[in-house]
Amino acid sequence: MPVVRLAYRDEDRTPVIFCIKEMARCHYDVDVEVVLIKGTKDYEAALFNHSCDVIIEHLEYLYPAAAQGKKVTLFCAPSLRRGLELVVPADVQNAEAFRGKKLAVRASGRPHALVLWLRMMGLENDMKIQIIGDDEVGRWGQWKKVVSGECIATFMSDLYLPNALAAGLKVLPVPDLPVVAHYAQACLSEFARENSDLLRDYTKAVIHAVCLMILRRDEALEVVSQEPMKRMKITNQRELERQFDSIVKLLQLKPYPTPQAVANTFEIATAEFGAADINPLTLWDLHWVKEQDDAGFIDNLIAQLKRY
Numbered sequence: 001m002p003v004v005r006l007a008y009r010d011e012d013r014t015p016v017i018f019c020i021k022e023m024a025r026c027h028y029d030v031d032v033e034v035v036l037i038k039g040t041k042d043y044e045a046a047l048f049n050h051s052c053d054v055i056i057e058h059l060e061y062l063y064p065a066a067a068q069g070k071k072v073t074l075f076c077a078p079s080l081r082r083g084l085e086l087v088v089p090a091d092v093q094n095a096e097a098f099r100g101k102k103l104a105v106r107a108s109g110r111p112h113a114l115v116l117w118l119r120m121m122g123l124e125n126d127m128k129i130q131i132i133g134d135d136e137v138g139r140w141g142q143w144k145k146v147v148s149g150e151c152i153a154t155f156m157s158d159l160y161l162p163n164a165l166a167a168g169l170k171v172l173p174v175p176d177l178p179v180v181a182h183y184a185q186a187c188l189s190e191f192a193r194e195n196s197d198l199l200r201d202y203t204k205a206v207i208h209a210v211c212l213m214i215l216r217r218d219e220a221l222e223v224v225s226q227e228p229m230k231r232m233k234i235t236n237q238r239e240l241e242r243q244f245d246s247i248v249k250l251l252q253l254k255p256y257p258t259p260q261a262v263a264n265t266f267e268i269a270t271a272e273f274g275a276a277d278i279n280p281l282t283l284w285d286l287h288w289v290k291e292q293d294d295a296g297f298i299d300n301l302i303a304q305l306k307r308y
Helices: 011-027 040-046 062-067 112-120 143-147 158-166 189-194 196-215 217-224 227-231 237-248 259-273 287-294 297-307
Strands: 003-008 031-036 072-076 084-088 102-106 128-132 153-157 185-188
Touching: 003 011, 003 196, 011 031, 011 196, 011 217, 011 227, 011 237, 062 072, 062 259, 072 189, 072 196, 072 287, 084 143, 084 158, 102 112, 102 143, 112 128, 112 259, 143 153, 143 158, 153 158, 158 237, 185 189, 189 196, 196 217, 196 237, 196 287, 196 297, 217 227, 217 237, 287 297
Parallel strands: 003 031, 102 128, 102 153
Antiparallel strands: 072 185, 084 153
16 A cells, blocks of 8 residues: 655644545555654654655745745645634724734744734734744733733634633634645655655545545544544543534635635745745646546535435
8 A cells, every 4th residue: 555654743633634544544545654743843844854745734934945946746725714713802892993902923823924814904004913922821822911901812723712712702703814724735746746646546535534524524523533632632522523623614625725825825934934036836736636626526525425
């Protein structure tokens, strides 16, 4: 059975990863070897030192790498939303209350995306951004600056939302920023060129996994309740299901990026990693996704999963 070594650095990604692994094994005769690389420096080096074949998160650094001559290929985008919730005090009714106030922004995880969101909302010149590291407030604990009154709002992953809500804050619905988000995947162009048939089967497994999670919740949860649950250190089934549903609501059945999502992601890469003058579309190769879409594979799969 051919092997694809899939690397990640954040255990929150494992529900999608292990669904891909299971679909690849059961339906496409591909062994997905799951590789955890925790350090960001080591993770960013993994494709180039051949510690893995494919990565599934944090792709922005690939744009400056490509500008420096590295040949990389992005080949699917299962999520086009940042998936963060805007947390505010209970008495805040709309974004107009933000003018002249501070937005607490997590130091890691593409902080420049919040600049783009402020621009989209017409608030770029009316709010100050306060960068706050997890080392100061705990993982996704920037909400504490809202409770203290130091900031008017913060964006946070809803995987970590319960503590903020328990502290008296609330979620304020606002438009999301289109970006190439988690679960988008990349490999070296050399790997794609030399293993095109394998990558085709692997891409089918990715699509199948996403469709399973969206359309067959109970079956997907059976997979997620095993190794992912252990890796995420979740002991309560209800909490696992809450986090699973938070992930699934961000997924799309056909993993194409959009021009706006690519453009926003490229601007983030440029701001945070110093990407040089390069056309971001030169990194994308969607022919494996389009091939399956044109052949009816995705529509037939969706129909099959909906049927039973």
